[in-house]
Amino acid sequence: MAEKGVKVFGMWASPMVIRVEWALRLKGVAYEYIDEDLGNKSDALLRYNPVTKKVPVLVHDGEPIAESAIIVEYIDEVWKDGYTIMPADPYERAQARFWAKYADEKCNAAIFPVFTATGEAQSKVVHEAQQCLKTLEKALEGKKFFGGDAFGYLDIVVGWYAHWLPIIEEVSGVSIVTEEELPLMKAWFDQILAVDVVKETLPPRDNTSRKTLIYTGSRAQGQGALVPVGNTNRYQRFPPTAGNLPESLPRQRIEVLGFLEGFRDIGLFHIASMHQKRVWV
Amino acid sequence: MAGEGDLKLLGLLVSPFVVRVRMALSMKGVSYEYIEVDVFNKSEILLKSNPVHEKVPVLIHHGKPICESLAIVEYVDEVWGGAAPSILPADPYERAIARFWAAYIDDKLFPAWIGAVKAATEEEKAEKVSQTLAALARLEEAFAKCSNGKAFFGGDTVGYLDLALGCNLFWFETLREMFDVELIDEGRTPLLASWAQRFGEAAAVKDVVPNVDKAVEHAKKMRRMFVH
Numbered sequence: 001m002a003e004k005g006v007k008v009f010g011m012w013a014s015p016m017v018i019r020v021e022w023a024l025r026l027k028g029v030a031y032e033y034i035d036e037d038l039g040n041k042s043d044a045l046l047r048y049n050p051v052t053k054k055v056p057v058l059v060h061d062g063e064p065i066a067e068s069a070i071i072v073e074y075i076d077e078v079w080k081d082g083y084t085i086m087p088a089d090p091y092e093r094a095q096a097r098f099w100a101k102y103a104d105e106k107c108n109a110a111i112f113p114v115f116t117a118t119g120e121a122q123s124k125v126v127h128e129a130q131q132c133l134k135t136l137e138k139a140l141e142g143k144k145f146f147g148g149d150a151f152g153y154l155d156i157v158v159g160w161y162a163h164w165l166p167i168i169e170e171v172s173g174v175s176i177v178t179e180e181e182l183p184l185m186k187a188w189f190d191q192i193l194a195v196d197v198v199k200e201t202l203p204p205r206d207n208t209s210r211k212t213l214i215y216t217g218s219r220a221q222g223q224g225a226l227v228p229v230g231n232t233n234r235y236q237r238f239p240p241t242a243g244n245l246p247e248s249l250p251r252q253r254i255e256v257l258g259f260l261e262g263f264r265d266i267g268l269f270h271i272a273s274m275h276q277k278r279v280w281v
Numbered sequence: 282m283a284g285e286g287d288l289k290l291l292g293l294l295v296s297p298f299v300v301r302v303r304m305a306l307s308m309k310g311v312s313y314e315y316i317e318v319d320v321f322n323k324s325e326i327l328l329k330s331n332p333v334h335e336k337v338p339v340l341i342h343h344g345k346p347i348c349e350s351l352a353i354v355e356y357v358d359e360v361w362g363g364a365a366p367s368i369l370p371a372d373p374y375e376r377a378i379a380r381f382w383a384a385y386i387d388d389k390l391f392p393a394w395i396g397a398v399k400a401a402t403e404e405e406k407a408e409k410v411s412q413t414l415a416a417l418a419r420l421e422e423a424f425a426k427c428s429n430g431k432a433f434f435g436g437d438t439v440g441y442l443d444l445a446l447g448c449n450l451f452w453f454e455t456l457r458e459m460f461d462v463e464l465i466d467e468g469r470t471p472l473l474a475s476w477a478q479r480f481g482e483a484a485a486v487k488d489v490v491p492n493v494d495k496a497v498e499h500a501k502k503m504r505r506m507f508v509h
Contacts, residue, residue, distance in 0.1 A: 094349075
């Protein structure tokens with residue numbers, strides 16, 4: 001009996017997963033979304049992606065595909081009569097693939113340390129992140145989107161910056177994408193955040209609608225979870241004596257930490273301890 | 282068939298990524314001007330055409346540079362789409378799988394074996410060899426699935442994933458010569474072993490594979506420069 005339909009295995013805060021959702025929504029393809037607890041991956045995920053065990057995984061009529069950028073190209077090819085994601089011209093396609101790889105390899109590696117660095121080291125990593133983004137920004141010159149007039153492949157790949165970089169900036173107390181340093185990128189952020197599929201899927205910055213977050217702490221420090229406290233903006237440790245997790249965290253921090261967990265599998269306690277003095281009020 | 286307009290390839294003879302592109306061009310029967318670049322002393326043309334990474338290969342078509350070997354191979358397949366054979370599979374699912382494994386080869390397999398070449402200690406080398414073997418074990422499974430009982434990853438003829446892995450083979454021979462280590466062997470990875478034989482004999486790709494001596498020479502140079 002053949003399995004039919006489209007499933008997406010993801011994690012709610014993952015920027016890689018959201019790429020797949022954007023692509024499917026642009027094409028008007030209905031899909032079942034399955035949220036994974038990355039600290040306790042489902043059998044299904046491990047079966048569908050035994051090689052890297054990561055999200056996102058797209059399962060189309062029972063056949064799995066992993067690697068978000070590859071999944072996006074697949075979606076564009078299968079539902080070829082819908083919205084056009086990849087550029088039509090071979091040279092433009094090569095450029096888009098080049099920049100997607102650059103962003104995922106170099107820019108992400110430059111951005112991540114901004115969140116974990118403190119003191120003097122932080123201004124150095126901020127500068128490096130800006131340099132990386134300035135290089136990427138060149139591909140925006142004279143255009144509204146990386147894809148030209150319309151939101152396209154490269155916008156899908158790096159669009160998460162528009163939501164997450166301002167959050168990283170706020171939590172870390174730095175500025176990366178400024179009018180001065182990265183004017184094109186800043187303008188592009190506004191374009192991205194106005195795109196319908198983006199608006200539909202980004203996790204909310206304000207606490208108007210929330211998802212329940214159960215988070216398991218780092219392996220070294222002992223297991224525990226952070227659960228929402230009633231209808232408030234905060235999460236608290238559960239059970240109260242669980243490991244060495246901080247007692248409570250405001251939701252904004254959880255979003256970023258959840259994202260980092262998905263992104264880099266770093267323990268909550270580790271991040272929390274580095275920012276103990278700066279983050280908790 | 283002559284290259285459409287002007288076509289140049291900046292390369293290094295012993296770079297597997299350059300060999301990968303040359304194999305693709307050879308499959309399409311496309312002619313081009315090959316320019317050997319000194320990667321230890323980078324020339325103007327390289328710095329200008331790939332300012333972001335300063336690496337080879339760079340394909341320059343009608344004056345416009347294309348970088349990243351896998352992106353170049355896809356470009357070649359698209360531009361010379363009419364010229365048989367097709368490099369990427371036709372089916373979108375097979376294309377996605379081929380791209381997945383090609384990325385795996387570059388992200389996991391390559392750093393492991395190049396790490397073995399550059400290793401400063403025996404311990405480090407053993408670790409890198411072990412990682413290489415683990416990645417090849419995965420690729421053995423991938424071959425079983427992708428080939429569907431046929432001769433190549435791409436089916437009856439050499440395709441994208443064959444090029445992605447095949448361009449590394451002469452370096453595996455180089456490692457055998459330098460360190461007496463067998464990376465693809467009949468015992469551990471029988472499917473890959475017989476595939477490697479067939480790939481080595483495939484006319485379309487044979488001519489652009491350099492002599493192992495040249496790779497050994499380059500490896501020694503790298504070790505002199507980077508291993509302290």
